[in-house]
Amino acid sequence: MKPFRMFGRSIRDAFRSVFRNFSLSLASISCITITLIIVAIALLASLNVNNFTKLIKEDVxxxxxxxxxxxxxxxxxxxxxxxxxxxxxxxxxxxxxxxxxxxxxxxxxxxxxxxxxxxxxxxxxxxxxxxxxxxxxxxxxxxxxxxxxxxxxxxYGKTMINKFLSAFKVIEKCTIVAVILLIVVTIFLIVNTIKLTIFSRKREISIMRLVGAGNFSIKIPFVIEGMVLGMIGSLIPVLIVIYGYYAFYQHFDGQLYSPLIRLITPEPFIYIISGIIILIGMIVGMLGSYQAVRRYLKV
Amino acid sequence: MKDVTMQYKNGVTAIYNLNLKIKKGDFVFVIGGTGCGKSTLIKMLYREEKPIRGEIIVGGLNVAKLRNSKVYKLRRKLGIVFQDYRLLPKSTVYENVAFALEVIGTKKEEINKKVLRALELVGLKGKLRNYPDQLSGGEQQRVAIARAIVNEPKLLLCDEPTGNLDPEKSMEIMKVLEDINSTMGTTIMMATHDKDIVNKMKKRVITLKDGRLISDEEKGKYKNEAI
Structure with missing residues (x-):
């Protein structure tokens, strides 16, 4: 029972400190929001580009x-x-x-x-x-x-296909590299912002240690807090993905310039992307908090 | 509390080959001028600092060899009170005291009971819902003492607990500490440089100078040569 009780308290403390340190939380949340929006757009773009190349390939x-x-x-x-x-x-x-x-x-x-x-x-x-x-x-x-x-x-249109093939390869690689780079940058940004906010709570951590909290039980509320921040921060990007992509799709009628370049149909796609965005937000938030707290536990 | 031998160094040596034994239930003052090592002595006891040589045994735990990740085991046996209170500013009095029990996973009803008892002992039962910045310095220090004793530690370490308080408030705090010492049988070790307190209390006094023990007497007085 004891671990459950402590876990429950960690969750309560996490939510409580999100609101008690609201201005700092807001800093982390807005950082996460902005970077996740960029990641979301990059993801949407790259998956669509990959979809175009796949469609064109299938058409051969x-x-x-x-x-x-x-x-x-x-x-x-x-x-x-x-x-x-x-x-x-x-x-x-x-x-x-x-x-x-x-x-x-x-x-x-x-x-x-x-x-x-x-x-x-x-x-x-x-x-x-x-x-x-x-x-x-x-x-x-x-x-x-x-x-x-x-x-x-x-x-089978030999020369055209060879040209297409090499172009596709370049495009695919570029989009993958771009998305990975963006995610890495996001992680750094978010981790640093959370580090800053936790720095101001160094004292709190030292008090926790003082009264005999184990390192693990100090980390848990912070990690959950990071997760909560990540989740809140991913709300706006998710809304942008869902409504933005839907509007985009409607506006272009599902295709760009020619019927060959079809956009991915929004229905399951935007929900999958939203899930990925929330997941990135949560994981990055947790990682950031974990990293940041760890530094202050070495006394 | 067994035998304590230690030497400590971080560039400068703060404590030289100190031998000390404190019995269960004692009330001990550690006195000495600024930089004599009294805070260092306290810090080593709760493993904020590590001695480079020697052995510190607190309640059967060898503190000098305690690993960082195991520090909490020691801290749960101790209560610590500081000059600057170290309360959580965004938690109420009740939460601050309850916090010490929550981190070790005590049941809710038990926390409630123990917190109220501790706050009663320090005379702050009426201010449960206040935040630390709504309290006076003396009251804040009493909250800190309540937090330190709420899990019934065997040893209470106080690092200049009256340093920020006027003489009247200081005596109130000392009254509380003496109560704890006599009713709960808690061993108390208090670093201070307040002459009046030491003279009035007539307890065991350990005098440090430049990191060396220069006197250790029962019912001691504050010595001027220590400063």
Missing amino acids: TIVVFIDREVDENKIGVIRARIDQGDNIASIEYKSKKEIREEMQASSSILEASMRDWDEDENPLMATFQIKVKDIEKIEETASVIEKIEGVHSVN
Whole structure:
């Protein structure tokens, strides 16, 4: 029972001292708020950028043209052989007829010229549209498919993809580095602010020691206090994330410039980010307090 | 309280080869001029400072070898009173006294009982809800004494408890300390340079000069050569 009782008191003391040292608490809270807002924006931006690159990558398709002479049975065999490759995410078959109908539907000029074709003299080629799992191995995969008997040719926008790939890598790395840097800076800022506020309570700590509080039981209320500060400090950033992102999403209608660059849909996303922000706030607050108190326990 | 031998140094030596034995239930004054080492002696007893040599045993604990993380074990056996009171300014009188029991995890009802008793003993039962800055110096010091004795320590260390008080208030404090000594049987060790107090109380007096023990007598008087 004793540990529970002491833990309960620690929680009570933590809340009490947040309010009794309100001006200092406010300093810590506003520091946490501001830095967490920056972290939140960085997180939102970087996750969205990563989402764009993922979407664009997913959109890359290998189009496999099948020789005209190949009949329906043979197509099944080719499909099975393509499917054996381990980099294949999905295969979609389009027969000559389907392609023709698609093309006819897409423009009236094509419609006029194709209307009279009869099925046997359709000059188009049946295709497989293949999505790959790992875009970096697309070249390899394409060359394997090209060698399969009955395949006429393979097309996947070789040069464009290579350019994209290298750009994506740079963007991904940059955003990750930026977010990590920001988090590190945040930790330093918050830890230092909390250290300052605890410095003014050095006396309190020495009195605690004087009356026989164990080091552990001195730390606990401070650590909980740090956690509470972190939580309060993350409130505004969380509201900004939820309402701000929602408004942003609505304003741009879920996409930037082209349908290809879609924003991440807000529903679960903003709540996950909010959770992360609260967690960062709490952990950093706890760490800061812990570090700061430790310095004053060495007497 | 057993045998105490120690030497202490931080650049300057504050205490030289001191041998001291204090019996249970004693009331001891430590006197001497400024810088004679009386505060250092008290500080070593509650392990604020560590001697570089020697052995200090308080209530069976070897204080000189006590690790930093274990200091609380010693402090729970002691009560300490300072010249500057050292109260928590943002806690009420009651909370200040209760604090000493809360940190060791005492039950709420027990805390309530003990705190009220301690405050009654120092005559402050009527000011439970006041904050320290609403009290006079003498009252604050009595709160500090209540906090020091609330967990019924065997030894009460006082480092110039009357240093900030006028003679009348000082005598009130001494009355309280004497009460504690006689009713609770608490050993009291008090550093002071107040001549009148020492002369009036007629207790054991230990005189230090430049870190050396120069006299130790029962029912002693304040000696002028000590200053």
